Amino acid sequence: MTAxxxxxxxxxxxxxxxxxxxxxxxxxxxxxxxxxxxYFSVAASLFTRVGLVGVVxxxxxxxxxxxxxxxDIDLSCLEVAxxxxxxxxxxxxxxxxxxxxxxTDLNVLATFSPSLAxxxxxxxxxxxxNTAPAIQLAxxxxxxxxxGGAARLVVADTMNLWIDTARDGLLEVLGRVDGLLVNDxxxxxxxxxxxxxxxxxxxxxxxxxxxxxxxxxxxxFLFGRDRSYALPAYPLEDxxxxxxxxDSFAGGLMGALAGSGRTSTADVARAMLYGAVTASFAVSTFxxxxxxxVRRTDVEARAEExxxxxxx
Amino acid sequence: MTAxxxxxxxxxxxxxxxxxxxxxxxxxxxxxxxxxxxYFSVAASLFTRVGLVGVVxxxxxxxxxxxxxxxDIDLSCLEVAxxxxxxxxxxxxxxxxxxxxxxTDLNVLATFSPSLAxxxxxxxxxxxxNTAPAIQLAxxxxxxxxxGGAARLVVADTMNLWIDTARDGLLEVLGRVDGLLVNDxxxxxxxxxxxxxxxxxxxxxxxxxxxxxxxxxxxxFLFGRDRSYALPAYPLEDxxxxxxxxDSFAGGLMGALAGSGRTSTADVARAMLYGAVTASFAVSTFxxxxxxxVRRTDVEARAEExxxxxxx
Numbered sequence: 001m002t003a004x005x006x007x008x009x010x011x012x013x014x015x016x017x018x019x020x021x022x023x024x025x026x027x028x029x030x031x032x033x034x035x036x037x038x039y040f041s042v043a044a045s046l047f048t049r050v051g052l053v054g055v056v057x058x059x060x061x062x063x064x065x066x067x068x069x070x071x072d073i074d075l076s077c078l079e080v081a082x083x084x085x086x087x088x089x090x091x092x093x094x095x096x097x098x099x100x101x102x103x104t105d106l107n108v109l110a111t112f113s114p115s116l117a118x119x120x121x122x123x124x125x126x127x128x129x130n131t132a133p134a135i136q137l138a139x140x141x142x143x144x145x146x147x148g149g150a151a152r153l154v155v156a157d158t159m160n161l162w163i164d165t166a167r168d169g170l171l172e173v174l175g176r177v178d179g180l181l182v183n184d185x186x187x188x189x190x191x192x193x194x195x196x197x198x199x200x201x202x203x204x205x206x207x208x209x210x211x212x213x214x215x216x217x218x219x220x221f222l223f224g225r226d227r228s229y230a231l232p233a234y235p236l237e238d239x240x241x242x243x244x245x246x247d248s249f250a251g252g253l254m255g256a257l258a259g260s261g262r263t264s265t266a267d268v269a270r271a272m273l274y275g276a277v278t279a280s281f282a283v284s285t286f287x288x289x290x291x292x293x294v295r296r297t298d299v300e301a302r303a304e305e306x307x308x309x310x311x312x
Numbered sequence: 313m314t315a316x317x318x319x320x321x322x323x324x325x326x327x328x329x330x331x332x333x334x335x336x337x338x339x340x341x342x343x344x345x346x347x348x349x350x351y352f353s354v355a356a357s358l359f360t361r362v363g364l365v366g367v368v369x370x371x372x373x374x375x376x377x378x379x380x381x382x383x384d385i386d387l388s389c390l391e392v393a394x395x396x397x398x399x400x401x402x403x404x405x406x407x408x409x410x411x412x413x414x415x416t417d418l419n420v421l422a423t424f425s426p427s428l429a430x431x432x433x434x435x436x437x438x439x440x441x442n443t444a445p446a447i448q449l450a451x452x453x454x455x456x457x458x459x460g461g462a463a464r465l466v467v468a469d470t471m472n473l474w475i476d477t478a479r480d481g482l483l484e485v486l487g488r489v490d491g492l493l494v495n496d497x498x499x500x501x502x503x504x505x506x507x508x509x510x511x512x513x514x515x516x517x518x519x520x521x522x523x524x525x526x527x528x529x530x531x532x533f534l535f536g537r538d539r540s541y542a543l544p545a546y547p548l549e550d551x552x553x554x555x556x557x558x559d560s561f562a563g564g565l566m567g568a569l570a571g572s573g574r575t576s577t578a579d580v581a582r583a584m585l586y587g588a589v590t591a592s593f594a595v596s597t598f599x600x601x602x603x604x605x606v607r608r609t610d611v612e613a614r615a616e617e618x619x620x621x622x623x624x
Binding site: 094144194195196197198201215217218219221227228229230232235236237238239265269270273305308309310312 | 407506507508509510513527529530531534539540541542543544548549550571578581582585599601619620621622
């Protein structure tokens with residue numbers, strides 16, 4: 001048994017790093033830092049040391065890499081491939097409940113095959129951000145037991161594209177993870193149930209011991225085998241760009257869990273509060289402007305505010 | 313100072329009693345008991361003695377009157393007028409988030425002018441269900457101080473029709489009530505603010521010391537001068553007919569407050585739990601089938617379940 005390495009990432013995320021063009025009723029931003037693993041890592045880095053597994057192109061701006069490094073995020077598994085960085089362009093209208101995708105250029109992501117360093121393979125906390133189930137399975141097969149016999153918590157995200165086109169692979173992933181994080185439409189679609197409560201409970205039968213259903217401005221539901229929990233969103237008056245809300249929620253959630261070393265369903269419920277808070281910072285500005293500037297004390301203050309808001 | 317009369321209604325509601333035709337994805341029901349004051353009264357009667365102020369036509373079926381009387385609801389101010397009972401026909405589609413009104417026949421409601429009996433005028437708790445602001449003002453002008461110097465709590469509901477066509481009268485109502493109960497669209501429309509949090513806080517400046525914004529399956533927000541509170545809805549797997557959900561919420565809320573004799577914003581927050589529970593019973597069947605059969609012990613059991621669901 002080797003002693004745990006304090007510089008080894010406690011929490012490893014596999015996902016996308018992107019350059020985004022985003023337009024919302026509040027304005028627009030072009031060629032800004034985006035991607036699921038990016039939002040996740042920056043949110044989670046408030047609580048623990050994160051390892052980011054992903055790929056960028058040779059065009060990936062140095063300041064963006066510096067931003068991630070400044071949060072002490074382990075970038076040793078952030079591959080730099082020949083070609084251009086993954087690019088997403090989207091627009092939010094009206095109440096900003098859903099993005100309209102205008103363009104997706106996979107670029108270096110098209111041939112990406114994640115390879116985890118030994119320290120990442122032993123991370124006690126692992127988040128599989130939304131990617132093809134085949135890639136999520138490839139990551140799962142690389143995982144090794146954490147140092148010191150620590151408990152492991154693996155949570156996966158997904159999206160309607162994979163629910164519709166790679167259902168079998170996705171079900172295989174669900175049989176091998178502890179938790180699933182989806183939004184309300186994805187939950188309904190994956191469970192093939194119209195009622196969200198019925199859908200959430202049914203997803204538990206696919207394998208994970210808990211399912212979190214994100215409902216945007218309406219908060220999130222947790223379904224566990226032993227208990228359920230409903231958390232309203234942080235009451236934010238000024239939403240400027242919803243991009244990354246779900247990934248920031250996941251980062252706050254998993255970061256808080258990794259920081260505490262806990263994994264029970266009740267711990268997951270408590271960690272949702274931090275997910276709601278990091279998401280609220282993320283959507284208050286474009287890209288990661290607010291999230292990257294936030295300190296742990298800001299997070300704790302807003303978490304206390306949210307706790308009061310939801311406590312009788 | 314006269315001794316309080318234990319048979320006098322502690323809670324008086326002024327609103328509609330209707331015969332409804334309703335179709336939802338779960339089925340259809342014709343000429344069933346409906347109306348804002350009906351749902352409200354039956355829900356509130358679980359907690360306290362209710363006085364119902366309204367009007368029906370000569371066609372109002374005896375079994376419906378008996379149903380209300382069996383809940384010990386004071387019907388001395390339920391006028392029987394020449395003509396037919398108010399009739400509403402509506403349909404809910406898909407996720408049943410909003411009703412499509414197919415027909416509205418005001419009938420006896422067209423000339424209704426509420427007249428409160430002396431005992432009703434002194435009710436410590438008063439709910440002005442959704443009607444024309446002129447009628448709500450007429451009721452307010454009839455109120456007399458409660459017996460024994462008890463505190464009074466007056467809460468009003470409204471709808472987009474009055475927000476659009478009788479805004480001045482509605483603002484006069486808001487200047488004279490303690491609380492406002494609206495749904496999310498009404499809150500945005502009345503406050504002229506897109507963001508729901510901004511809207512809810514702005515409505516406080518119109519007069520009431522608290523505003524509750526109902527969000528259907530997403531629960532309800534409370535905005536008060538001293539505190540705010542967010543409550544998710546009771547997690548119901550089988551919604552058959554959303555008609556009366558808001559009025560049943562109001563009835564559970566006001567009934568629980570009247571039953572406890574309390575009126576602070578914190579008390580209102582706690583009473584929202586009962587509103588969510590009575591609404592959950594109401595929508596589980598057509599018309600008042602479930603709500604009228606519920607006992608206080610069923611309500612307390614579901615309230616405890618909801619309390620666990622929202623407690624970390």
